[in-house]
Amino acid sequence: MTPINNLYNQPRMCVCGYVTSFSGSWRAHKKCCTSIQQVKETNDHWRSYDKTLRCTEQLSAKDDLKAMAEQLRAKDEQILNLTNQLQQANERLNAGTI
Ligand SMILES: [Zn+2]
Numbered sequence: 001m002t003p004i005n006n007l008y009n010q011p012r013m014c015v016c017g018y019v020t021s022f023s024g025s026w027r028a029h030k031k032c033c034t035s036i037q038q039v040k041e042t043n044d045h046w047r048s049y050d051k052t053l054r055c056t057e058q059l060s061a062k063d064d065l066k067a068m069a070e071q072l073r074a075k076d077e078q079i080l081n082l083t084n085q086l087q088q089a090n091e092r093l094n095a096g097t098i
Helices: 023-032 034-095
Strands: 007-013 019-022
Touching: 007 023, 019 023
Parallel strands: none
Antiparallel strands: 007 019
């Protein structure tokens, strides 16, 4: 006779289809069930994949920032060129060459 505290209120069902209400049987099954191992491995695999994906996303975000900084630098150079041209034009204007 199995003591009542070894009995689950709800029967446990394994991913492989094994069903039991006894905690002892459940524990024993969990140790030897290959389906549970596969599920665990798949979960681990997805977790590591997720981690890799997040790292890649962070990297590409950094790349975006780099590209944006590059664009700003190019704009700065453009503005500097325009300022120079304006200054030269002003100097020529002041010198009376135009
Ligand atoms: Zn199982």
